[in-house]
Amino acid sequence: MKMKLSHFTYNLPKELIADRPMPHRDESRLMVMDRKTGEIEHRQFKDVLDYFDDGDIMALNNTKVFPARMYGNKEKTGARIEVFLLRELNVESRLWDVLVDPARKIRIGNKLYFGEDDSLVAEVIDNTTSRGRTLRFLFDGSYEEFRAKLAELGETPIPKYIGREPDEDDVERYQSIFAKHEGAVAAPVASLHFSKQLMKRMEIKGVDFAELTLHVGLGTFRPVEVEDLSKHKMDSEQFIIPDATAQSINKSMNNKGRVCAVGTTSLRAMESSVSTNGRLKQANGWTNKFIFPPYEFKIADALITNFHPPQSTLMMMTSAFGGYDFTIKAYKEAIKENYRFLSYGDAFMIL
Numbered sequence: 001m002k003m004k005l006s007h008f009t010y011n012l013p014k015e016l017i018a019d020r021p022m023p024h025r026d027e028s029r030l031m032v033m034d035r036k037t038g039e040i041e042h043r044q045f046k047d048v049l050d051y052f053d054d055g056d057i058m059a060l061n062n063t064k065v066f067p068a069r070m071y072g073n074k075e076k077t078g079a080r081i082e083v084f085l086l087r088e089l090n091v092e093s094r095l096w097d098v099l100v101d102p103a104r105k106i107r108i109g110n111k112l113y114f115g116e117d118d119s120l121v122a123e124v125i126d127n128t129t130s131r132g133r134t135l136r137f138l139f140d141g142s143y144e145e146f147r148a149k150l151a152e153l154g155e156t157p158i159p160k161y162i163g164r165e166p167d168e169d170d171v172e173r174y175q176s177i178f179a180k181h182e183g184a185v186a187a188p189v190a191s192l193h194f195s196k197q198l199m200k201r202m203e204i205k206g207v208d209f210a211e212l213t214l215h216v217g218l219g220t221f222r223p224v225e226v227e228d229l230s231k232h233k234m235d236s237e238q239f240i241i242p243d244a245t246a247q248s249i250n251k252s253m254n255n256k257g258r259v260c261a262v263g264t265t266s267l268r269a270m271e272s273s274v275s276t277n278g279r280l281k282q283a284n285g286w287t288n289k290f291i292f293p294p295y296e297f298k299i300a301d302a303l304i305t306n307f308h309p310p311q312s313t314l315m316m317m318t319s320a321f322g323g324y325d326f327t328i329k330a331y332k333e334a335i336k337e338n339y340r341f342l343s344y345g346d347a348f349m350i351l
Contacts, residue, residue, distance in 0.1 A: 003293050005227045007324070008311045010331055018340035019162050021173045026195040029339055029346040033322055033330050036351070040333055045193045045347050048304070054206025055257040057249055059266045059300065061188040062211045064179035067154030072112035072122065079105055081112055083122070083135070084157065085150070086185060086218060094137040094146060095125075099218070103131040114153050157185055159221075159343055161309075174343075183215035183238065189343045190263035190304045210248045214239040214269040214287075224311055229292050234313065236286040239269040243282040249299065250279045260302035264317045267291075270299040292316040293324045303350045307334055307341040322350040 001007075022028045026046040033040050043050075052058075068085040082101040089095040100106045106124055112135070114120040126134035139146045156166040156174050166174075176191035177199075199209070219235020226232050249259055249270075261267035271291060273283035278298050290313060303321045308314035319327040330348065339346045 001324075003229050003316075003324070005224050005229060005311055008315050008319070010310050010328075010335075012310060012341060013335065016335065016338065016341045016345075017161060018342060018344035018346075019164060020169075021192065021344045024195065025173075025177075025193055026198045028193055030193075031330060031334055031337075031339060031346070031348045032351065033326060033349065034351045035323060035326065038326065040330060042337065046195075046198055048347075048349065049198070049201055049205065051302075051349070051351065052202065052205070052207045052258060052260065055208075055252060055255055056206075056260065057208045057210050057252040057257060058202070058260050058262055059245070059249060059270060060176075060178055060194075060209055060211050060262050061191060061214050061265045061269070062176070062178050062180045063184040063188060063213050063215050063265070064182040065157065065175055065184045065187050065216075066182045067151055068157040068185040070114060070150070070154045072114040074105060075111040075113065077105075081106060083112065083114075084185070084218070085154070086132075087183075087215075089134065091143060094139065096135050096137065097128060098133055098135050099131045100133050101131065103133075106133060115149075120149055120153060159186070161342065162344070178209075178211065180211075181213050181215075181240075183213075185218055186216045186221065187343065188214070188216055188263040188265040189306045189345075190266075190347065192344075193304075193347050194262075208248060208252065210245040212239065212241045212245050212266060212269050214265040216265055219288075220265075220313065222313075224313060224316075229290075229316070232290060232313075234288040234290040236288040239272060239283065239285065239287050241269060241273050241280065241283040246273075246280045246282045253279065253299070258302055259300045260304060261300035262304050264303075264305055264308075264314050267297070267300055267303055267317065267321065271297060274298045290316075291320050293320040295320040297321060301351075305348050305350075306343065306345050307331065307339060307348055309342065318348070318350070 030043045084099040086097040121138045122135040156170040272287035
């Protein structure tokens with residue numbers, strides 16, 4: 001069956017969209033789907049420990065979310081404009097790719113003022129897409145001071161569908177406990193379920209952790225607008241697989257250990273850097289790989305993820321890993337059992 005966009009439609013009840021994380025990271029629910037037996041189990045996330053042994057490995061994405069959403073005022077009119085920082089284009093000239101909202105008001109040459117004292121100013125120097133703009137920030141001070149100013153004025157970019165303003169809690173909870181390298185505008189949400197205690201218990205059991213980095217961009221969430229999936233183009237995202245990570249994952253594979261991708265971002269990064277002999281290789285580059293069924297995965301044999309929105313590229317990748325029919329069945333079961341969906345929702349593991 002040739003996969004089309006309409007194959008990934010389902011009705012997500014609004015009340016199942018989680019607007020807050022669980023009080024404890026590892027106490028969200030965990031649906032476990034076993035491809036060999038065709039069975040579905042309902043557990044708690046901390047039970048993930050029961051499925052892995054000495055020599056197995058968890059591939060973790062250690063990207064760090066930065067406070068990407070800012071609000072400025074347009075010169076002259078004072079109109080309030082949301083500016084969502086996507087990526088830094090040039091350190092010296094302080095150029096950034098951003099999204100603006102409302103976009104129709106923002107033209108090349110406009111200036112935007114940020115902060116109560118207008119301590120940061122940006123000039124629009126290019127239109128990139130309907131909502132996309134290139135901004136040059138005008139700021140007297142060192143690069144470190146400039147980045148500190150962005151962090152001070154920005155807020156945690158929790159998704160709009162959560163339907164509330166971010167608060168102090170989100171600063172900590174919309175970030176994994178192993179986040180290190182700043183660059184993501186959205187959290188790799190599967191990693192939000194890991195607590196220090198759980199990781200310690202896994203370590204004692206002999207499960208290894210291998211870190212890689214994929215800076216999640218908004219392209220991951222860009223709606224697919226073509227029925228024929230082969231025509232959809234993903235935005236590029238920067239990823240890094242250190243040599244030590246490639247070596248430890250390959251060692252685990254050679255010793256018949258299990259490699260678990262924590263999140264679709266880790267899965268995509270690994271699939272973007274496979275050697276001719278089917279092993280992981282060191283990488284530092286950009287990937288626009290779009291994975292949908294049918295697809296043969298080379299590295300991971302287990303995946304931990306969350307329940308994703310209908311028609312999203314994330315749901316498509318999950319279906320490629322779990323098998324289309326089985327994944328759709330699991331989604332229906334999750335709705336029936338009132339699982340919590342999306343970024344702050346429950347977890348879903350495919351073995």
